[in-house]
Amino acid sequence: MTAALSCGGLGKRYGDLVAVHDVGFSIAPGQAYGLLGPNGAGKTTTISMLVGLLRPDTGTVLVGGVDLAREPLRAKSRIGYVPQEIALYPELTGRENLRFFGRLFGLPRRALATRIAEVLDLIGLADRADTKLGTYSGGMKRRINIGAALLHRPEVLILDEPTVGVDPQSRKAILEGLERLVGDGMALLYTSHYMEEVERVCDRVAIIDHGRIVADGTRRELVSLVGGADTVELVLDGDVEAACAKLRAVEGVAEAVRTGAASVRLMADGGRYLLPSLITAVEGHATVTATQVIEPDLEATFLHLTGTTLRD
C-alpha cells in the first residue's frame, strides 16, 4: 500500500544552525503519527518542508506517492495543513473564512456550501459560523483553523500544535474530531507539547530533538527503550532500615532507598509481578501498609532520550 505521506533524508540548515537533519518517516492511511519534541527541536521546520512552504536542502517528500518537489500542486491537493498559529481573517466570519479557502483550493461552486456545512458540523461550530472570527474564543478559532484544512478532503492532515491555548472543552472536541477522521481513514501527522494528547491520538510516535529523530515506534516500543525498570513505592510499619536491606537482596531489585520515616523507593524490573516477593522479604521486620508501582511512560522516555521535559 502506498504511504499517505512519506519523507526521507530531510535536511535544512539556517547558516550554521542545523534545524533539521536526516528526518524520515512514513504514515499509512488511517494512521496517526505523532512528532514530539522540545521547543526549537525542528518540528515546525519539518512540517514546513512537508507542506511545501520551505524548500528542503536535502531529502524528498512523497504525498500518496506523488513527489512534492516535482508535482507540487498535485501533492498539495492531498494535504491539509493546520498552521501552528491561527491563520484566518479576523474581520470575516467563520463561514466566510471557510468559503474563501474553499474557493481558493478549487472546490466547485455548487459543492462548496454543502462541504462548508459538513466541516462546520464536524468541528461543532455550525451555530456560530456567521459571527466574525475576531469575536471567537481561542478554542473556536482553533477549530476553524482546523476546518479550513479539511475543506478539500485531504488524504493527510498535518497539524502543528493544534491545541495550544485551547480550553478543555474545545480540546476535547478537537481530539474527538481528529479521532473520527482517523477512523474514517485519514492519515494524521500531529505535533504537540501535550504528551497525553499524543499518547491518546497517535499510534506511532517519533521523538525529535536538535533536528534529529532520536527514537521512533509505537508507544510500547518507545517505553521499552528506557528498559523495563519500574519504580515501586512502599510504605512500611516496623524496622524500616532492616526491611530496606532485605528488599535490596530481592532478585530483580536494582536499588532501594529510604525516602522518609516509613517509606522506601525501589527500582525494579517487572515491579508489579515482584510485589509478592517484596512483601515476603520484609516479613519479620516490618509490614507493608501501602504500595504503588509506577511504570515508565512516554514522558519518562522523552526525559531519558532528550534530557528535557516536554513543556516550557
Add this chain to the structure above:
Amino acid sequence: MWRAMLTVSALELRTRLRDGTAIVIALVVPVTLATLFGLALGGDDPPLRATVGFVDLDGGEFPASVRREVTAAEELKGSVTLRDLPSGGEARRALDADEIGAAIIFPAGFTRSVGAGEGGDVTVLTSPRSPLAGVVAGAVVDRISAVVDARTLAVRAALLAGVPGERVKELVERNGAAGPALTLTGDPLAGGKVDLAVYYGSGMAALFAFFVVGASFRSLLTERKLGTLDRMRAGPLAAWVPVAGKAVVGFALAMVSVCATWVSGTLIFGSSWGDPLAVLAVLTAHVLAAAAITMLVAARVKTDAQADGVIMVISFVMAFLGGSLVPLHSLPGVLQAVALLTPNGWTATALAELAGSGASVAAVMGPIGVLLAIALGAGGLAVLGLRKGMLL
C-alpha cells in the same frame, strides 16, 4: 487558477473598500490636494513668454514673410520674441542653454524648391522646458507646411496642364493658391498654457499612485503575519496566485485614483491634459512603474509596518525629485537631471508635453518606454526578492 486569483482579488478589493482609508487615499486626498493646489497656484500663472530662435539659411521671400507675420500677429504681441541666429548649431546651443525656448530653421534654397513645386522641410527644435515656445513654433510650422503643400500641389497641377515653367509661379499666385504670405489662424497659444492646475493635478496623481498600488503589496506582508499567506502557499495553487490577485486590485485602484484626479482636474479647471489616449497611456505606464517599485519594497522589508514607512518615504522623495510637488522647471538644473531617475520625472515630462502641445501618443513614446523599463527592472528584482522572502 484564474478562479483562485479572482478569489484573492475579490477579498483584497472587499478589504480595501471596507477600510475607509483606502477610498480616502485613492480618491479624496489626491483630488482635494490637486484642486487646492490648482486654485491656489494655477491659472494663467506660468510666464507666457517665449523666445523663438529664427535661423534663415534661405534668405528668400518665404522666411521673410513668416517673420513679418509672426511680428505682426496680435495674439503673439508681448509674449513671443523672435531672435535671429546664424546657424542650426547655434540654435541648438542656445536652446540647450535655455536662451531660447524653440527654434525654426529654414534650409538654404527653401523658397526656390517650394516655388518649383518640390516642397521643402522646415526644421523645428523644441525643449520640454519651454512648452509654450514649442507650441508657437509648432503652430507656425503647421501653417508653413499647409501653405507649402497647397503651393506644391498647385505648381504640379499647372505643370501637368502644360503651363510653361516660367509662367507657373505667376499663374499659381494669381489664382489664389496663397503666396508666401502666411496667416496665423486662431490663437496659437491656446494649447500652450500648461496651466499649473494641470501640473499639480498630474503631480498628485503620480504621487498617490504609489500609495494606492503599494497598499496591495503591503497587504501581502500583513497576510504573511496573519499566516494566511502560508496557508495559501501550502494549498494546491500556483505560487503567483496571491501576489497576482493582489497586484491586479492595486493596479486597478491606482488607475481609478489617477483617472479621478485627471477627470476632476479637467472638469474643475477646464484645462485639458492633452490627448486622452496619450494621457491614459502615460498614466498606465506610471502606475505600472509605481507597482513594480512598491512590490520591490514589499520584497525587501520584513513587516507591513516597515513597508508603510519605506513606501511613504520613497513616494515622497520620488515625488519631490520627479517634479510631482514642485514643477520641474522651477527646480535647479542638477535636480532636473536627477528627476529623470524617477518615474515621476518621466511622467511629469510626458504629461507637460501632452498638455502643452496637444501632441499624440507618438510624442511621448520615449518617456513611456522608460517608465515600462523601470517597471520591468524593478518588477524583476521584486519577483526575485519575493521568492527569497517566501512570499511567492
